[in-house]
Amino acid sequence: MFGLFGKRKGRQAPVDALFARIAEASRQPALYLAGGVPDSFEGRFESLTLHVFLVLRRLRELPAPAADLAQELVDACFAYLELGFRNAGISDIAVPKRMKKIGQMFYGRLQAYEAALATRQPADLVEALRRNASPDQASGEGATLLAAYVNRAQALLAGLDLDAILRDAALFPALVDVEASHDA
Numbered sequence: 747m748f749g750l751f752g753k754r755k756g757r758q759a760p761v762d763a764l765f766a767r768i769a770e771a772s773r774q775p776a777l778y779l780a781g782g783v784p785d786s787f788e789g790r791f792e793s794l795t796l797h798v799f800l801v802l803r804r805l806r807e808l809p810a811p812a813a814d815l816a817q818e819l820v821d822a823c824f825a826y827l828e829l830g831f832r833n834a835g836i837s838d839i840a841v842p843k844r845m846k847k848i849g850q851m852f853y854g855r856l857q858a859y860e861a862a863l864a865t866r867q868p869a870d871l872v873e874a875l876r877r878n879a880s881p882d883q884a885s886g887e888g889a890t891l892l893a894a895y896v897n898r899a900q901a902l903l904a905g906l907d908l909d910a911i912l913r914d915a916a917l918f919p920a921l922v923d924v925e926a927s928h929d930a
Contacts, residue, residue: 782888
């Protein structure tokens, strides 16, 4: 499915493979069970956005051609979302409107997560995650676990260069591992 998006500069296959690994990580059942992410289209979008954000953040820190890869990753993400709308039977006329709304939501989440991380206040990240990724949990317990997950994921990604990001299967920790260290 990911190969349908065309070929760009010979990097499309690795970009598609990277996006597939990100999408797979965003579907970890523990994110929805323990992390409080709703198991709905909106919840899956929030989880995917969070995972793409983490990889984009790391790519921003790396030298060229990481910036080009970041843009291609965003393009692959939006192509995937658009394909999802079309497969769900959304009309050709409505798809651009939905994509505009999704784009605004996507970039809004990226800004919110970046701002929360920039303050270096753990409560800010928890609040951003509670507001966006796990809004149904009033206690914030899921968001606290998600924040620990984000911090572990950032640490894992920080040790990866561009080649490792493109080739390594494990870009994110398993949330069950984060749960165990969070409870300890």
